[in-house]
Amino acid sequence: MNSQPALQTALNHRSIRKFSEQAIPEELFAQLIAAGQMASTSSYLQNVSVIRVRDRAKRAQIRAICAGQGGAGHHYVENCAEFLVFCIDGARHKYFAPDAQLDWTECLITGSVDVALFAQNLLLCAESCGLGGVYIGSIRNDINQLAEILHTPEYVVPLVGLCLGYPAQEPAQRPRLPAQVVVSENEYQEANADELEAYNQTVGQYYNERGNADLDWRKQIQGNLCTEVRPEILPFLHKQGFAKR
Structure with missing residues (x-):
């Protein structure tokens, strides 16, 4: 699997909002998830879950959330090859330790850092393999509705989205x-x-x-x-x- 050097890839980063119709091979997608998982994680807690949104109806609902009050929203949420939602996940911790005190603000911070490191590892590796992407913070425009769409339980917070695919533009x-x-x-x-x-x-x-x-x-x-x-x-x-x- 060919990839560009990490430093060159990082220095060439730009957000991509137009994608070709080419699908991402499953083998490559699996490697990108593995690369995300290999990011540093606070105290080995592995606070991250990734929701791969393939259902077109759900993508349309999420696009509407991104639009907020008026507007059409980000078309690339629907049109990209892969749309991922990165979540802080403490539910697994509660499984192993029901008395885990996850309500401390520090737990939210460590979860947010873990999500950021996982997501950035994934995108950097994706870009090194010729893919492009753009993070979508506007999924939090209506986080309650988003949680309903994705069925995120207690101790799980959908934090940021990522559109991923083969670029169909070369923005500055x-x-x-x-x-x-x-x-x-x-x-x-x-x-x-x-x-x-x-x-x-x-x-x-x-x-x-x-x-x-x-x-x-x-x-x-x-x-x-x-x-x-x-x-x-x-x-x-x-x-x-x-x-x-």
């Missing part, structure tokens, strides 16, 4: 923050205002070249964080047995 890379803004030495260092403003202009130019002249990083942050951010998430987590203390 979005510019990342300069390394000197991200990396501190020995102690936290605040980002330099001039560097932040320069980066904001770089992002604005990126969007302008792609036909969206009224968007930059500042506006993207404001649009995402200067309003309610899925307020139903905390009650759902409590219902599932997490983050109560």
Whole structure:
């Protein structure tokens, strides 16, 4: 099975939102799941379950959740070769240890980290084999309905989706923050205002070249964080047995 070097693959990453109709071979899919499972896991708890959504009706329902109030949602949720939902899973822990105290917030954090590592391992390996993908956080637009669609029981939280398939586009890379803004030495260092403003202009130019002249990083942050951010998430987590203390 041919694959590109890890460093080259990581540096070439871009989100893919248009896919060909080519199916992913089952052997390759199985290897990608195995690669995800080999990611580091906190205290060997293996807090992750993956739901492979192949039912087209369920995909259509999830696409509608991603759309939120109005809009058509992400067509690639329905059209990609594979749509995966990564879940924090404490149900197995309860099986082996019924008195496990999963309601501590730390258990939610370790589960979230495990999910992120598993999902990133899987996507990185997929990209190295010529596949592409895009993570779908908007599945949490209505997490209660999503849980009903996927029949996730107590102590299981569907956290993020992933569209996966063979790319039918070659999008440009979005510019990342300069390394000197991200990396501190020995102690936290605040980002330099001039560097932040320069980066904001770089992002604005990126969007302008792609036909969206009224968007930059500042506006993207404001649009995402200067309003309610899925307020139903905390009650759902409590219902599932997490983050109560």
